[in-house]
Amino acid sequence: MTDRPTHALPSYLNADDVGPWGIYLEQVERVTPYLGKLSRWVETLKRPKRTLIVDVPIELDNGTVAHFEGYRVQHNTSRGPGKGGVRYHQDVTLSEVMALAAWMSVKSAAVNLPFGGAKGGIRIDPRNHSQAELERITRRYTSEIGVIIGPNKDIPAPDVNTNAQTMAWMMDTYSMNVGGTSTGVVTGKPVSLGGSLGRVEATGRGVFTVGCEAARDAGIDLNDARVIVQGFGNVGGTAARLFQEAGAKILAVQDHTGTVYNPNGLDVLALLNHMEQHKGLAGAPNTEAIANEDFWHIETDLLIPAALEGQINKNNADRIRARIVIEGANGPTTPEADDILNDKGVTIVPDVVANAGGVTVSYFEWVQDFSSFFWTEDEINNRLEMMMRSAYTTVAAVAKEHNVTLRTAAFIVGCARILESRQVRGLYP
């Protein structure tokens, strides 16, 4: 028998333009030497378990018929059902959904949640559609992927441009198709429909919790610690408020309308009020407007990117004067910037740990839905803090043991847990 080569790249991706899946494969290569005997199973991580591409046809409000491309990728389900958001964006690609699904596998495992990783998306610009059209798109997409999702199979959640209303439509469509109420099929639902208290703030609260741990390890006293935050939405706004409540000084905050600065510390509650009225930070009272580029060069203890991908890159990394970066956003630091910051001795708490608060409370929502017994917000916040602290401590210990960055350590912890499950389950049939 001739040796058959194993190709890491599936034939359905363009080998000349692999996209985000290529970055993920590089990350897996980097941790493989640390996986010991488990590396026998590493190919499992390089192949999504299931990749579904669906056509989503709907009638538009003007009576014409339009077709959209939708995806649901289940990267790995060795540790439990797939878990991951659904993104509505005109630039969504299969490679991107595959990578996001894989990062969910690593994130769920790094935090020790009993989930695998999955992700979904539709190539659509939601700004061009009415609520009624978005509802029809969501319902048809849910029906199309209905064959592979379910409370024990794969549980979607909101992501970019989807929200609690989208999840309510998904829950209703799935429930109608199976002929019974199925709240546990999605998380991030409205509280009135089996959603969880604390879910809205969960990611920012998780960022705050691991931020406190990392600051303590670096010998930084949070009282009077300096913090700057990019993104003042769900994640950044909550994190900024919690750090201020803990005594830290929020020196600067940036959103899509500009950067506001106050060397004596901004009043976060006043900024949140201003945001509500003006939909942006620009022009907030008692603040100085500074150029967006200057935000990155402010001397600070903590820097929290909580907006978009790739914001910390080779153009600004060498001038960053932060001691710790806590990645609230997904993928805010490019690999080149990662190397520059590591060389400068800046600690980076990676996204797969730092922003795992959202999926952790999604896990609580799923558990509460199964028992139809709902917890108080205090119970949720306490359990969230306990799990985030424990995840940080585990990853920090592995980083110390192998003398690697927290990012590599998080991948070692996550990938090893996934492959251990694969090994003990064995191959079917």
Ligand SMILES: NC(=O)c1ccc[n+]([C@@H]2O[C@H](COP(=O)([O-])OP(=O)(O)OC[C@H]3O[C@@H](n4cnc5c(N)ncnc54)[C@H](O)[C@@H]3O)[C@@H](O)[C@H]2O)c1
């Ligand atoms: N919401 C969650 O539970 C959750 C969970 C995990 C990861 N994340 C990640 O966190 C990040 C933020 O998510 P969110 O839910 O807070 O979104 P959001 O829409 O509530 O807020 C995004 C913020 O980023 C700002 N922003 C957008 N473009 C910008 C630009 N060019 N420059 C500066 N600021 C800009 C916006 O003004 C806004 O303040 C995303 O990367 C998301 O994937 C969110």
